Amino acid sequence: MAAGVYSVSQVNAYIKNMFAQDFALNRISVKGEVSNCKYHTSGHIYFTLKDGTSSISAVMFAGHRKGLTFKLEEGQQITAKGSIEVYERDGRYQLYAQEITQEGLGDLFERFQKLRAELEEMGMFSPEYKKPIPRYAKTVGIVTASTGAAIRDIINISSRRNPYVQLFLYPALVQGEQAKESIVRGIETLDRLDLDVLIIGRGGGSIEDLWAFNEETVARAIFNCNTPIISAVGHETDVTISDYVADMRAPTPSAAAELAVFDYNQFQEQTALYKNTLSRTMERKIERCHFRTEQYNLKLKFYDPSRQLREKRQRLADIEEKLRTLILSTTASDRTRAAEIKLRLKTLIEKQSVRDRHRLELLISHLEANSPLKRIGGGYGFATDETHRPIESVKQIKPGEEIRLRVRDGSIDAAVSRITLQDTGLLPQMPEEKTLPPKTGQ
Structure with a gap:
């Protein structure tokens, strides 16, 4: 490198050394309004101090924030104590604050706060x-x-x-x-x-x-x-x-x-996704509709009147077949039973007939033994009144009534002229009937 020509690093290092040797810059307090205040994730605070005509960059490292009792914000009037040093890499100087005390709000910040309060009260926010x-x-x-x-x-x-x-x-x-x-x-x-x-x-x-x-x-x-x-x-x-x-x-x-x-690409992807989702949804919907249609068709076939009529006819035919089989079976069973009953009845009738015939023969014998006709045959007769009632007492008839007398070989009609009681003798006779003369002109 030619004599008298220095590199950027050499110049920045020289200036940094000058700042480091200056006693006033190593222990300095700077008063100004805070602007461009930023809290870094590392904990450092970067801000700018300014007044009406100038500004200076400043930083407070995280290790010095212990003494900061308030939140540093835009528009605050503060006094920062520390040192002014050169950042050798960028060749710029800044205030490295170690203590910060609050003095009050700057004019611009006061205007900002006042206008914000007014507009907020109007409802513009x-x-x-x-x-x-x-x-x-x-x-x-x-x-x-x-x-x-x-x-x-x-x-x-x-x-x-x-x-x-x-x-x-x-x-x-x-x-x-x-x-x-x-x-x-x-x-x-x-x-x-x-x-x-x-x-x-x-x-x-x-x-x-x-x-x-x-x-x-x-x-x-x-x-x-x-x-x-x-x-x-x-x-x-x-x-x-x-x-x-x-x-x-x-x-x-x-x-x-x-x-x-x-994002147009994202919009296309989202549209394609919606399209696929809609297509799948429609397919599932159509499948459900087809399935429900098939179910309705099955129900319709199940409840079809012609089908039900055929089923009822088939059931009727089955019932008729069962009934015919049952009737035939019952008829055969009844015929067999009737034949058995008929045979038993015939046997009972024959037995009863034999018993009745024997009894009848006995009764006939007994009747013949007590028959009036048989007695009539010995010179006796059987007398009845006009109503064909047997005459058992003379008190049943009166003189003049007609009676019928049955003998062995026939019957005799006679009129009663006299009645004789066994103990008292003759009953009163009936008066003779008088014949009235015929009427003139007959």
Whole structure:
């Protein structure tokens, strides 16, 4: 290396050594307003101290946070004690804070808190006024600087996620005195285009850099916009009034692009998945319908009147066959039984006839022995009255009545002229009948 020419590392090391030998820089207290405060996952706190005209980067390592009794936030007025050293790798100096005491809130932070309280009391932050962000936006409006990193990140992410989405950029000022009017015009202009969603924002910076998005006019323009708005101002730790009023807050412009622009490839995969799911569902539905149709067909066949009629006819034929078989069987059994009964009855009749014949013969013999006719044959007769009743007593008849007398070889009709009792003698005789003379003219 030529004489008098030094490497970057040599220069940075020399400057670092100069800072290290300066007693004032090794034990210094710096007062200012906190800006760009970030708590790192390692536990370190990175922030910026500023006043009205200048700023300095600062860091408090995790090992020194034991003495910090409050949460370091934007806009706080603090006094940081420590040393100013050079970060040799980057060639920049910063304040390495070992103690921090709070002095009060900065002017900008006080304005921020006051405006946030006023707008919140008006209801501009209320969830009921938040419009939903379309899930499948086709047109996206962007209000940001045309040359900043924010628009490049939004374009890159949008092209990667969905090249078919149309982006409409309104190149606005995002920093300085004229920024708030430019942002309001951008919101109002894109709102008239009837787009699906708007993104407003910018990259990171100090609270002064982001202040345009803390203005009341910008907040009212966002609130009055008919198009859903995603606010993407600064980094994740930066919070502005626009974030509270907007319909959705994104931690960065890149995140806003991912929220506004749907992933076309994922959309196609999801659509294919829905299609397959719908196809499988329809197939299962059709299968169930076919199965139910088959069941209904079986039930219809089962309850078919012609089928039931055939079954009933078959059952009737079976019953008739069983009945005929039963009748034949019963008839044969009854015939056999009737034949047996007939034979038994015939036997009983014959036996009874023999007994009756013997008895009859006995009765005949006895009757003949007691028969009046037989007695009549010995000179006796049998007398009956006019009604053919046997005359057993003379008291049954009166003189003048006719009687019939049966003898052995015939009968004699006679009129009673006189009745004689066995003990008392004659009964009174009937008076003689008088014959009346015939009537004249007969």
